Amino acid sequence: MEKTIINVHDLKRDFRMGDEIVHALKGVSMQIKEGEFVTIMGSSGSGKSTLLNIIGCLDSPTSGSYEIDGVPVNKLGRNELATIRNEKIGFIFQSYNLLPRTTALENVELPLIYNNKVSAQERQKRAVNALKMVGLGDRMGHTPSQLSGGQQQRVAIARCLVNDPVIILADEATGNLDTRTSYEIMALFQDLNKKGKTIAFVTHEQDIAEFSGRTIVLKDGHIIKDEKKQRIMDAAQKLADLPKEDDE
Amino acid sequence: MKTRLLNLIKIALKAIVLNKMRTLLTMLGIIIGVASVIAMLAIGEGSKKSIKDQISSMGSNMLTIRPGSDMRGGVRMGSSETQSLRLDDFEALKEKATLLAYVTPQVNGSGQAINGANNWPTTIYGVNPEYLDIKVWELTDGSMFTNLEVRTAAKVAVVGQTVVDNLFPNGENPIGKMIRFNSIPFKIIGVLEEKGESNFGQDQDDIIIAPYTTIQKRILAIDYIQAIVASAISEDKAEAAVDEITTILRSQHKLGVNEQDDFNVFSMDELIDTFSSTSEMLTVLLVAIASISLLIGGIGIMNIMYVSVKERTREIGLRMAVGAKGGDILVQFLIEAVLISVTGGIIGVILGFGATFFIKSILGWPTIITTYSVIVSFAVCAITGIFFGWYPSRKASALDPISALRYE
Ligand SMILES: Nc1ncnc2c1ncn2[C@@H]1O[C@H](COP(=O)(O)OP(=O)(O)O)[C@@H](O)[C@H]1O
Ligand SMILES: [Mg+2]
Numbered sequence: 001m002e003k004t005i006i007n008v009h010d011l012k013r014d015f016r017m018g019d020e021i022v023h024a025l026k027g028v029s030m031q032i033k034e035g036e037f038v039t040i041m042g043s044s045g046s047g048k049s050t051l052l053n054i055i056g057c058l059d060s061p062t063s064g065s066y067e068i069d070g071v072p073v074n075k076l077g078r079n080e081l082a083t084i085r086n087e088k089i090g091f092i093f094q095s096y097n098l099l100p101r102t103t104a105l106e107n108v109e110l111p112l113i114y115n116n117k118v119s120a121q122e123r124q125k126r127a128v129n130a131l132k133m134v135g136l137g138d139r140m141g142h143t144p145s146q147l148s149g150g151q152q153q154r155v156a157i158a159r160c161l162v163n164d165p166v167i168i169l170a171d172e173a174t175g176n177l178d179t180r181t182s183y184e185i186m187a188l189f190q191d192l193n194k195k196g197k198t199i200a201f202v203t204h205e206q207d208i209a210e211f212s213g214r215t216i217v218l219k220d221g222h223i224i225k226d227e228k229k230q231r232i233m234d235a236a237q238k239l240a241d242l243p244k245e246d247d248e
Numbered sequence: 249m250k251t252r253l254l255n256l257i258k259i260a261l262k263a264i265v266l267n268k269m270r271t272l273l274t275m276l277g278i279i280i281g282v283a284s285v286i287a288m289l290a291i292g293e294g295s296k297k298s299i300k301d302q303i304s305s306m307g308s309n310m311l312t313i314r315p316g317s318d319m320r321g322g323v324r325m326g327s328s329e330t331q332s333l334r335l336d337d338f339e340a341l342k343e344k345a346t347l348l349a350y351v352t353p354q355v356n357g358s359g360q361a362i363n364g365a366n367n368w369p370t371t372i373y374g375v376n377p378e379y380l381d382i383k384v385w386e387l388t389d390g391s392m393f394t395n396l397e398v399r400t401a402a403k404v405a406v407v408g409q410t411v412v413d414n415l416f417p418n419g420e421n422p423i424g425k426m427i428r429f430n431s432i433p434f435k436i437i438g439v440l441e442e443k444g445e446s447n448f449g450q451d452q453d454d455i456i457i458a459p460y461t462t463i464q465k466r467i468l469a470i471d472y473i474q475a476i477v478a479s480a481i482s483e484d485k486a487e488a489a490v491d492e493i494t495t496i497l498r499s500q501h502k503l504g505v506n507e508q509d510d511f512n513v514f515s516m517d518e519l520i521d522t523f524s525s526t527s528e529m530l531t532v533l534l535v536a537i538a539s540i541s542l543l544i545g546g547i548g549i550m551n552i553m554y555v556s557v558k559e560r561t562r563e564i565g566l567r568m569a570v571g572a573k574g575g576d577i578l579v580q581f582l583i584e585a586v587l588i589s590v591t592g593g594i595i596g597v598i599l600g601f602g603a604t605f606f607i608k609s610i611l612g613w614p615t616i617i618t619t620y621s622v623i624v625s626f627a628v629c630a631i632t633g634i635f636f637g638w639y640p641s642r643k644a645s646a647l648d649p650i651s652a653l654r655y656e
Binding site: 053056058059078079082083085086087091093097099101102110111113114115116119120159163 | 251252255259262266562563565566567568569570571572573574575576649650653
């Protein structure tokens with residue numbers, strides 16, 4: 001009865017490196033339903049980013065089929081993929097990828113600039129709301145260099161929220177952050193998930209995976225484990241439990 | 249779609265503003281190019297106009313008829329060799345031509361003008377009183393000789409200022425004085441208004457004018473005439489007057505249909521054309537030089553656009569990741585290139601106006617800024633921007649989002 005947002009079947013992705021062919025994905029099938037919070041785990045080089053990039057329509061599979069929100073993506077051209085990315089996907093990167101020397105507000109507005117359906121007025125309104133939602137209502141005029149890593153990642157999260165995507169994809173979103181800030185970000189994700197957002201979260205850190213309801217483990221381009229968890233850690237709680245001066 | 253374009257313009261503008269110094273340096277080529285095109289064209293136009301004006305001031309309706317077969321634009325043969333122009337021809341024109349306001353025969357000889365111990369080599373022109381009307385020439389002192397004095401071959405003369413200065417170095421009034429030209433005595437009855445140097449570098453005031461009859465009989469001992477000078481009733485009738493003169497003289501000379509003209513009619517228009525084309529050539533040369541700096545400016549833009557695209561590869565990747573299409577990226581960078589070139593163009597135009605003003609006021613050269621030179625250099629700027637911005641922009645738009653995002 002829940003809507004299937006992501007549906008991949010027998011996905012393969014080969015990279016040509018000179019004479020060698022790297023099989024990054026060797027036949028991955030899975031589904032993500034609306035409202036799910038999925039963590040994709042695996043050691044470095046296991047194919048997590050490759051899978052997420054394909055799901056995010058940034059990359060195309062060598063073979064296999066993929067539907068997002070009921071739309072088969074295989075046959076789409078560059079421009080149509082851009083539209084899908086714009087309207088259905090919110091991407092969050094490990095290195096934030098904010099535009100330098102550009103205010104938080106303008107950074108958050110960015111996806112809407114490429115959306116003809118949204119007026120300038122509406123654009124600003126939505127960006128302000130998104131920034132408030134991530135707790136940066138008072139930092140809208142700051143540029144990335146004036147913000148901490150955690151704050152920059154919050155701006156990036158706000159940016160992925162403005163287009164009201166069907167799924168949020170995060171690739172090592174806490175990879176550059178210390179434990180405390182990571183928990184803060186995870187608390188934010190949990191909060192967004194409670195509000196109904198579907199999230200796929202890539203990480204190689206075991207403790208970060210504790211915060212989601214489902215974990216998919218990749219190894220050498222295969223899914224080796226896909227399990228639902230009964231007990232989900234509450235990031236806000238874990239944050240409160242941290243010693244006051246945590247140096248890590 | 250309109251707001252989307254507006255957004256792309258804003259993005260491009262922002263990139264330019266964030267890199268003010270670099271943008272300005274990039275613009276420099278365009279600025280110098282446009283400024284020099286504007287200034288060069290202004291100089292070219294100005295000198296063309298001043299040549300035209302000077303020729304016109306010599307009498308723009310003036311027509312000159314010389315003996316000899318067709319040698320238009322070629323070398324003039326010694327007029328003494330051809331004697332095909334006679335007084336009858338002048339009288340026929342005087343009588344039959346309807347498009348001529350004034351007509352005079354013309355003979356001339358060179359020699360020494362002498363006043364006591366002062367002598368001066370000059371040219372004496374034998375004409376009738378209408379000569380001054382044709383040449384649009386006034387007297388500053390005395391009077392012109394009369395038709396009666398022409399008929400009686402009186403030994404009277406009107407002299408130019410250069411002759412006055414050389415024969416009367418002490419500033420005496422030359423009117424009423426006797427001078428000798430090739431040992432023939434002439435009484436000075438008038439002084440011509442000073443005209444200065446002509447565009448051909450000739451001193452127009454180095455001249456003595458006397459009745460043509462006197463020159464024919466006393467100086468040259470000939471009965472033919474060397475030229476007929478006339479003026480058309482108006483400038484726009486000059487061409488028709490040439491035809492009329494040709495018709496009259498052909499029948500006068502009883503030339504058959506297959507026979508060539510044994511005379512030539514020159515109008516001032518032709519002279520103007522000759523000189524305009526020379527200065528046009530100069531203009532083309534100047535513009536060619538200026539265009540080279542525009543080209544260099546364009547290459548500068550291309551260079552900086554490449555750097556810009558390279559530097560902002562991650563930004564391009566991000567824009568694509570959040571939904572920018574290749575076309576959006578292409579247009580964004582193209583707008584940036586065009587903004588740089590057009591802004592450079594605007595500054596260049598302003599600088600060109602300044603340079604032109606400087607040339608006019610400091611060097612005293614004649615200059616004219618034409619609207620077309622401004623429009624053309626502006627259009628060239630925009631095209632330069634598109635042309636040289638195209639390839640780098642195209643490259644940016646073809647980037648693959650993931651590799652762009654990963655770019656270090
Ligand atoms: N663009 C690429 N060209 C060549 N090989 C690649 C490329 N992207 C990823 N790979 C290879 O694919 C495999 C999976 O990479 P990736 O999905 O980035 O792993 P993870 O994100 O799990 O660390 C690795 O062996 C990696 O070297
Ligand atoms: Mg990765």
